[in-house]
Amino acid sequence: MKDKLIHSLETVGLGPVVPMVRLASGENPKQQLSEIFERIGLPILAIALFLLLWSVSAAKVQTSLGTLPGPAQVWQQYQGLVVEHKEERAKEVAFYERQEVRNAKKLAKNPDAKIKVRPYTGKETFFDQILTSLYTVFTGFILASLIAIPIGVACGLNKKLYGAVSPIIQILKPVSPLAWLPIVTMVVSAVYVSSDPMFSKSFVTSAITVTLCSLWPTLINTATGVASIDKDWLNVGRVIQLHWSKQVTKIAIPASLPMIFTGLRISLGIGWMVLIAAEMLAQNPGLGKFVWDEFQNGSSNSLGRIMVAVVVIGLIGYVLDWLMVSLQKIISHSSPENAR
């Protein structure tokens, strides 16, 4: 029971809690206490020190919008954003109520009138922007994985193919999102024409930019992973005359899963970083636009709000990475202690 709990805690990345579980079950208290200090106490101490350093040094930087906000001001701005979010939701409810009344009136006037319920026209709050960004990054990331993994597997299995496309990959890999963005924007504007589009153009542009920048680590890692599988395994597959699709799904992919996941993890991290830049530059909805808008506002709250966004962007990036690691541990059945 206890071992199972510890194992699952390790798997989801809650390793630091483990000593507490051991302590609760009465396992060598002295050793567990020092473990707790090491795995929980020290990081907390480091964070506290960092916050202290931040608040002291921020107070010394004088900008034209006042001093740089410290942790306390940033927390205050965060609460302000929460209040704004709640106000906006209340306005949304009122908006729908007004619309209902108006539609009812319209129907009374003309029973045949077509009634349409419109989505709320007010602004996106900070929290809406977070959801938009997450939605966009996952779309781009999944698209990138769907392209990168098959190509990577093919390249890994076939040396000649890998040799042929390798220069292209090497050249496209380092291209910055800021260079892709104008091209993607123009192409999407020209190609994606529809009077009632399913997705907005800005969403498509951001997602494709994320795809273009984040597919390379997965591709390269997959190819390397597949290429370095023990040759005997593939030979066995050949001997027992496995169909090539079975060889891929039963041997190549499972054997290279750890490498593929390492690639995916890097890809997702890059995608998240790229998305914020793309949104900022192209004014597409999301956290990047939030930062840009606040920069433009130049109000005395702006810097604090931008810092709230920075902290949130960092935390989300951390959570995304943690998700990928846990997923890797679960899927690849590797011992949790080894995969870090």
Add this chain to the structure above:
Amino acid sequence: MQKSAPLSLQKIIKTTIAAAVVSASFVGFSHAEVGEPEKEDLKFGFIKLTDMAPLAVAYEKGYFEDEGLYVQLEAQANWKVLLDRVITGELDGAHMLAGQPLGATIGFGTKADIITAFSMDLNGNAITVSNDIWAQMKPHVPHKDGKPVHPIKADALKPVVDSYIDQGKPFNMGMVFPVSTHNYELRYWLAAGGIHPGYYAPHKGDTSGKIDADALLSVTPPPQMPSTMEAGTIYGYCVGEPWNQQAVFKGIGVPVVTDYEIWKNNPEKVFGVSQGWADEYPNTHIRVVKAMIRAAKWLDEENNKNRPEAVKILSKSQYVGADYDVIANSMTGTFEYEKGDKREVPDFNVFFRYNATYPYYSDAIWYLTQMRRWGQISDNKPDSWYMDIAKKVYRPDIYATAAKELIADGVIDASEFPNFETESGFKPPQTHFIDNIVYDGSKPNAYLDKFDIGLKKDDKI
């Protein structure tokens, strides 16, 4: 199918009854009601400036919804992006510089048919110089009781610019767009003080406007003005509020003159839509104008009593987003020049009084004369050409329809509008310019002849 005849008869009866019911509910309304809007979901663009207020107010006060319109307002990165998005149809309409529909129609910069039926405001801009430049200007500015005498003319700036030229250093200033009010106001002010702001020569591919220039003017988006000046890239700029008051608050610059002092009650922004959009959605267009006239009236009502509330709306992060105090400084009838030197300028922002919302042909023609004056229109044009373009772009007919609706609804009194039966679209000759030159919109070429600096009749770069 054989049943179709009796069925349609039934339908006719039904419709007739419905029509009777509808008309019965409108007893007392003798005017022709504007039909249902063809398009109800709309997206309008704006730039973060206080003069977008009519849009924000029409949204927040529910005037758009009263017209059955569901409007989204979206801040745009700069004037170019805004104009392009109106042309491509991503935006249904936008808060625009008065010069933008005109410039687009004659093909300066981008070529597209953009029209306007609603003028958004009068005044609202100022020219700001950096602290350093102000210190150099100050000795040349006349003082009374220890305070500078306003309006400050560019005569005081001329020795500063001359010293830069002597040292071989460029004198850089910022404005927001080549066909912006700000570009023309800054040029007007500079030229009135003997500083040449430079010519454009689009027929030679020169669209930077720096030929023969003493002061080099370049484009900077409004919200970036203060930080660009702070960085030392430009020494001064002409921009709308709150970006002049922001310089005062930040302590980085001094607004030396407002546009109200350069040309009293000058037309500023307009609400622009593409010709194609206006043709496709005529009822929607009229309803939009109706909502915005109401918003403008609310903004000026009872001696600006609603202004504090308007400032509160504008200071929200989705609109202008600057601090309440910064926006209030210019929106509530005052203007702060040098820090601490706050003066009354009751008409700094006008949204409704003096027929501010009516699209006058003479306003359009003034912009065209300035385009000609600075070479954006490279060839001589007859007076009739100015009139033709103005009639193509400015649409008082649409405005009048919307206004008559509001009068009939009893929302606004007829006396608050121009008399539509007799209105010619030309304001009487205007005398309130900083250089005392009189502008008569019916004689554009004669007007151009009056300037010392600037292209005249047959001049060509």
